[in-house]
Amino acid sequence: MDIEVLGALAVQENGASITPTAPKPRQVLALLALHADRVVPVATLTDELWGQTPPRSARTTLQTYVLQLRELIAAALARDAGAAGAPRTAKDVLVTMPCGYLLAAGGGGSDVRAFERLSGTGYRAMDAGDFPGAARQLREALALWTGTALADVQAGPQLQMEVKRLEESRLCALDQRIEADLRLGRHRELLAELTVLVNRYRTHETLHAQFMLALYRSGRRGEALETYQRLRTLLVKDLGLEPSAALQRLQWFILTAHPESAAAPAPGPGRERLLPTS
Known part of the structure; x- marks a missing residue:
């Protein structure tokens, strides 16, 4: 099957x-x-x-x-x-x-299981510092997605929960693949993709941090700082929260032209907020 x-x-x-x-x-x-x-x-x-x-x-x-x-x-x-x-x-x-x-699947193929296997291999490669291998494995995992999970199924409570779980797994793999690409110096290649992602996930701090870093490394320091200000305005307006300390540090280091001194934000509990525009 x-x-x-x-x-x-x-x-x-x-x-x-x-x-x-x-x-x-x-x-x-x-x-x-x-x-x-x-x-x-x-x-x-x-x-x-x-x-x-x-x-x-x-x-x-x-x-x-x-x-x-x-x-x-x-x-x-x-x-x-x-x-x-x-x-x-x-x-x-x-x-x-x-x-x-x-x-009973009878040992057949499953795109979810393939995604979990490839992304798991990618995460282990990241942990080992093998960024080319991580980027490759995670890109293969993400290529299995052809749209929103179960896009053509009328979802009740159980399937809605499963779709959210799968989407979270997808975003984790995407975040790590982008991180691997940034470490490989592919910042200019990432700009178009990150432009779309930060507009879709308007309060996702990690994606915004990656976009800010890619912009800065591409010689677009002013746009990197504007990205931070837009995110801060939205967080305060919609959630009554300031950006995380890690994201604030990244903004400060971009202001002082030393962003590589700041680690990319790793959101703690409740910090990775996902509010798609749709």
């Missing part, structure tokens, strides 16, 4: 799509796919589909959605009906467990 969730939902079994078009069966498949090879409790699926007010028929309706998914799986398995060995059934792929359901 091949699973893609870092963008549009796409799940294939035996080379054929088993992704339904109806909204609620898509939600069920998305949640099962995110937790492939692990049991997803009925209570979790029910909360995803109906929140805190499930109908009396919730269990029966969920079973209907599972049956619809199994029909798609059975059709995909039928493509390989002549294969040697005992044929798998739809119930072998979408398994009923005592307290829920399990989607």
Whole structure:
């Protein structure tokens, strides 16, 4: 089974799509796919589909959605009906467990697992001071994203939480990849990308610090200081907070033309604030 969730939902079994078009069966498949090879409790699926007010028929309706998914799986398995060995059934792929359901991936590909593997390798390379290797691994990890996670799935409470978790992981990988590129002297190459990012994440201090440093190293000291002032104005207006001490130090060192003396801000608890413009 091949699973893609870092963008549009796409799940294939035996080379054929088993992704339904109806909204609620898509939600069920998305949640099962995110937790492939692990049991997803009925209570979790029910909360995803109906929140805190499930109908009396919730269990029966969920079973209907599972049956619809199994029909798609059975059709995909039928493509390989002549294969040697005992044929798998739809119930072998979408398994009923005592307290829920399990989607058996059968060792197939998952873009989430690939992203986690590549980004983890990138983080270890950063820790070891291998900045070219870190930049390469993290760039490969981020290339797996084709858009917002589960962009075409109507998300309930459980999927909304999972999408936020994945987006946070994406931002962490992005932050580290940019840091690796800065250490490799690629400040001019980063300017266009960082311009977009600081406009999307208007109060993300680390991205703003990286943008300020890239601007300064590109001979645009005034714009680096303007970036700090815009961020400070927004933080005070929207959140009633001053920039972190680390970001204030970076601004001071840019003012005194010694920004390399300041470490890039590493936000502590509550300092990495994400407020996209959209």
